[in-house]
Amino acid sequence: MKRFVSLALALMMVLSACALAEEHYYGKWYHVNGASHKARCMKCGGYMTVDCICLDCAYEGARFALCPVCGYNESGIKAQYIHDATVLLYDYSHAPLGDLQVMKFAAPFGSDSEILAAYSVIFEYAGASMSFDGIYDVSFTVDVEGEFEVLEANGEELSAPEYTLEDDRVTVKVTNSSALYLIKAK
Numbered sequence: 001m002k003r004f005v006s007l008a009l010a011l012m013m014v015l016s017a018c019a020l021a022e023e024h025y026y027g028k029w030y031h032v033n034g035a036s037h038k039a040r041c042m043k044c045g046g047y048m049t050v051d052c053i054c055l056d057c058a059y060e061g062a063r064f065a066l067c068p069v070c071g072y073n074e075s076g077i078k079a080q081y082i083h084d085a086t087v088l089l090y091d092y093s094h095a096p097l098g099d100l101q102v103m104k105f106a107a108p109f110g111s112d113s114e115i116l117a118a119y120s121v122i123f124e125y126a127g128a129s130m131s132f133d134g135i136y137d138v139s140f141t142v143d144v145e146g147e148f149e150v151l152e153a154n155g156e157e158l159s160a161p162e163y164t165l166e167d168d169r170v171t172v173k174v175t176n177s178s179a180l181y182l183i184k185a186k
């Protein structure tokens with residue numbers, strides 16, 4: 001009991017109220033009931049729930065809707081956060097709002113529904129994916145081999161990505177203003 005009281009006191013000292021909405025700084029977003037996700041502010045401890053905005057994507061006849069913020073999808077596709085993603089900006093006047101977030105989706109593609117890896121690359125702010133106009137190099141570790149392709153996303157045909165693959169780390173040039181990329185290794 002004593003330990004619980006001192007922990008509560010310590011939390012009260014650390015957590016102070018955020019006066020403005022912009023002051024919140026959310027940690028990881030978790031899928032909650034329905035198509036929404038929830039996170040806790042690391043400064044004030046308050047929770048925020050936001051609707052998922054899914055990325056529609058299609059490849060070789062398979063169509064999926066995936067939330068690139070929390071990984072929610074109705075297709076039962078397993079999603080996983082990639083924790084070592086880094087971004088290199090070329091032009092600081094076009095710095096994206098939000099934090100880089102890369103997720104891996106193990107999705108059944110193609111006529112034989114082979115499980116392949118898709119990676120979503122977004123900049124997340126307050127639980128939503130932000131659009132941007134700039135050019136960035138985004139790097140992250142992949143555990144699959146093969147060529148990267150860009151899936152058709154939200155009805156857009158995207159051009160083939162410029163990328164390098166060194167050892168197990170891919171670096172992709174991200175230029176699309178829709179802020180959403182899905183990349184498949186095969």
Ligand SMILES: [Zn+2]
Binds near residue numbers: 017018024025044045
């Ligand atoms: Zn807050």
Ligand SMILES: [Zn+2]
Binds near residue numbers: 035036067
């Ligand atoms: Zn979501």
